[in-house]
Amino acid sequence: MTAGGVSQSEVSQSDVTTAWERHAGWWQAHHTAGEDPEYEDQIIPLIVEQCGNTHRILDLGCGEGQVARALVAARSDREVIGLDIAHAQLLTAATRGGGLRLLRGDLTTLPFRSGSFDGAVACLVFDHVVDFERTLDEVTRVLTPGGIFVFLINHPLMQTPDSGWIDDQILGEHYWRVGPYAVDRVWSEEIAPGVDFPFVHRPISRYINAMAARGLLVEEMLEPLPTPGFVAMATEYEELVGIPRLLIMRLRRQP
Numbered sequence: 001m002t003a004g005g006v007s008q009s010e011v012s013q014s015d016v017t018t019a020w021e022r023h024a025g026w027w028q029a030h031h032t033a034g035e036d037p038e039y040e041d042q043i044i045p046l047i048v049e050q051c052g053n054t055h056r057i058l059d060l061g062c063g064e065g066q067v068a069r070a071l072v073a074a075r076s077d078r079e080v081i082g083l084d085i086a087h088a089q090l091l092t093a094a095t096r097g098g099g100l101r102l103l104r105g106d107l108t109t110l111p112f113r114s115g116s117f118d119g120a121v122a123c124l125v126f127d128h129v130v131d132f133e134r135t136l137d138e139v140t141r142v143l144t145p146g147g148i149f150v151f152l153i154n155h156p157l158m159q160t161p162d163s164g165w166i167d168d169q170i171l172g173e174h175y176w177r178v179g180p181y182a183v184d185r186v187w188s189e190e191i192a193p194g195v196d197f198p199f200v201h202r203p204i205s206r207y208i209n210a211m212a213a214r215g216l217l218v219e220e221m222l223e224p225l226p227t228p229g230f231v232a233m234a235t236e237y238e239e240l241v242g243i244p245r246l247l248i249m250r251l252r253r254q255p
């Protein structure tokens with residue numbers, strides 16, 4: 001893992017879009033269609049559970065549609081619309097089917113009337129969204145009063161810029177280094193050879209305070225621990241079984 005730090009002003013949303021267009025195929029091959037035990041064992045079931053009996057859901061940054069397909073499959077009377085900025089993701093989503101409606105668009109300007117959805121989901125998307133406050137404005141606007149927003153990100157404490165495994169051969173120590181947590185930062189990270197994505201880090205309080213200011217009330221917050229299936233695939237995480245990799249919140253738009 002390398003963390004080539006770049007300052008906030010050097011990364012725009014169009015850099016994020018370009019990266020997703022370029023690397024969508026890599027991401028789909030490694031993290032969808034049953035390839036990623038964290039999605040299969042944890043992320044998808046938790047999101048389906050958190051969405052309860054919501055009827056009309058907007059999947060923000062739906063990617064190739066794995067979360068949206070599971071939401072459709074969970075309830076026969078449910079309508080799910082997946083919106084993403086990357087053609088390369090939407091093309092695969094269209095091929096994989098599953099009863100979704102798909103739309104290309106940017107989260108900062110949602111092409112829906114106010115109060116169109118009783119549910120919204122953002123799964124591992126805000127980690128890439130540069131203008132998160134405008135996006136939160138839009139999510140709040142398109143939700144009905146009383147509607148829910150299921151928000152899932154990489155746990156900000158684990159995924160600070162410059163975080164990563166340290167293998168100290170001299171001291172014989174192997175540990176996860178946590179970088180500066182309390183500041184916002186956008187940086188580019190090479191997560192596999194030749195595959196780099198811009199990531200956005202914000203401390204948890206930034207999210208919570210921005211949500212509270214928009215009347216999005218946290219009803220439940222989860223910090224699930226890595227599952228056995230994930231640890232079997234990434235054995236270095238055996239030492240981290242007590243540290244969550246994900247942060248999930250279910251928020252309700254206040255009337």
Ligand SMILES: C[S@@+](CC[C@H](N)C(=O)[O-])C[C@H]1O[C@@H](n2cnc3c(N)ncnc32)[C@H](O)[C@@H]1O
Nearest residue numbers: 020061062063084085086089106107123124128
């Ligand atoms: C890590 S993928 C997650 C995909 C899907 N939510 C899932 O969990 O399978 C992040 C997705 O967010 C999309 N995305 C990033 N910024 C966006 C924006 N401003 N508007 C719409 N989609 C965006 C990317 O194109 C990418 O498909």
